[in-house]
Amino acid sequence: MAEQNTSTRALRLGVAGPVGTGKSSLIATVCRALADELRLGVITNDIYTDEDARFLRSAGVLEPERIRAVETGACPHTAIRDDITANLIAAEDLERDYAPLDVVLIESGGDNLTATFSPALVDAQLFVLDVAGGGDVARKGGPGIGRADLLVVNKTDLAPYVGVDVPLMVADARAARDGRAVLALSRTDPDSVAELRAWVLAMLAAHRSGNHVPQDPGPMAPHFHADEDGGHVHSHDEDHAHDHDHDHTHEHVGDRAHH
Numbered sequence: 504m505a506e507q508n509t510s511t512r513a514l515r516l517g518v519a520g521p522v523g524t525g526k527s528s529l530i531a532t533v534c535r536a537l538a539d540e541l542r543l544g545v546i547t548n549d550i551y552t553d554e555d556a557r558f559l560r561s562a563g564v565l566e567p568e569r570i571r572a573v574e575t576g577a578c579p580h581t582a583i584r585d586d587i588t589a590n591l592i593a594a595e596d597l598e599r600d601y602a603p604l605d606v607v608l609i610e611s612g613g614d615n616l617t618a619t620f621s622p623a624l625v626d627a628q629l630f631v632l633d634v635a636g637g638g639d640v641a642r643k644g645g646p647g648i649g650r651a652d653l654l655v656v657n658k659t660d661l662a663p664y665v666g667v668d669v670p671l672m673v674a675d676a677r678a679a680r681d682g683r684a685v686l687a688l689s690r691t692d693p694d695s696v697a698e699l700r701a702w703v704l705a706m707l708a709a710h711r712s713g714n715h716v717p718q719d720p721g722p723m724a725p726h727f728h729a730d731e732d733g734g735h736v737h738s739h740d741e742d743h744a745h746d747h748d749h750d751h752t753h754e755h756v757g758d759r760a761h762h
């Protein structure tokens with residue numbers, strides 16, 4: 504937050520990406536690689552449960568109390584982008600209870616290709632895709648793929664089974680990102696885990712030295728939520744955020760052409 508000295512506060516690192524791409528596993532991998540040298544905390548966001556927090560506690564990579572869960576309700580991207588209060592309180596509580604922490608990892612609820620963290624919540628963010636989602640996903644773009652601080656192409660060990668050409672997927676991702684960082688990762692490939700570890704350490708060093716400015720990858724595209732009255736198109740338009748319940752602008756499906 505603005506009033507805090509960014510060089511001494513923990514680096515808050517967001518991990519976003521579609522459902523099941525390996526966000527929790529990546530956080531477990533980072534904790535395993537760095538828990539000996541850094542003071543770490545984790546916040547998870549699940550829609551209805553604390554499943555991810557329980558998975559990470561059971562992985563035994565951190566003291567269980569350093570892993571906290573935020574339950575977001577039905578709209579997981581809202582809690583990391585539009586109404587970040589619950590996550591900010593969780594991060595501040597964790598940082599106070601275990602002061603000083605070096606890095607707090609915040610996992611978003613598994614959402615779609617367009618969910619990104621607000622730069623008011625995290626200092627830097629990873630966006631996680633996996634090869635099982637298909638080699639062409641990286642070409643589809645969106646704010647996370649295009650502008651997250653790091654794009655991870657995960658589960659590369661599965662590539663032969665799903666017929667994905669990893670170097671091509673990485674090249675497509677680099678092209679979609681104007682040269683921003685892309686990492687091909689598998690938890691079974693120690694070299695890729697070492698690269699992930701080095702990226703986190705470099706980001707922490709940049710954060711501490713004041714050389715890293717949190718970037719906003721950009722808002723979500725307008726998108727569809729099914730609900731009991733037939734659904735709305737939601738657009739996360741910051742100019743109108745305060746005009747509406749839970750910071751969405753709402754229009755009925757019949758009005759979609761206006762977006």
Ligand SMILES: Nc1nc2c(ncn2[C@@H]2O[C@H](COP(=O)(O)OP(=O)(O)OP(=O)(O)O)[C@@H](O)[C@H]2O)c(=O)[nH]1
Binds near residue numbers: 659
């Ligand atoms: N083969 C392989 N499987 C992986 C890898 N990383 C994660 N998985 C598996 O992928 C599945 C999903 O992993 P999670 O870490 O739970 O994914 P997530 O993105 O946190 O999922 P949600 O929080 O539900 O969106 C699990 O079965 C993991 O074991 C990997 O590097 N290789």
Ligand SMILES: [Mg+2]
Binds near residue numbers: 526527555610
């Ligand atoms: Mg998870």
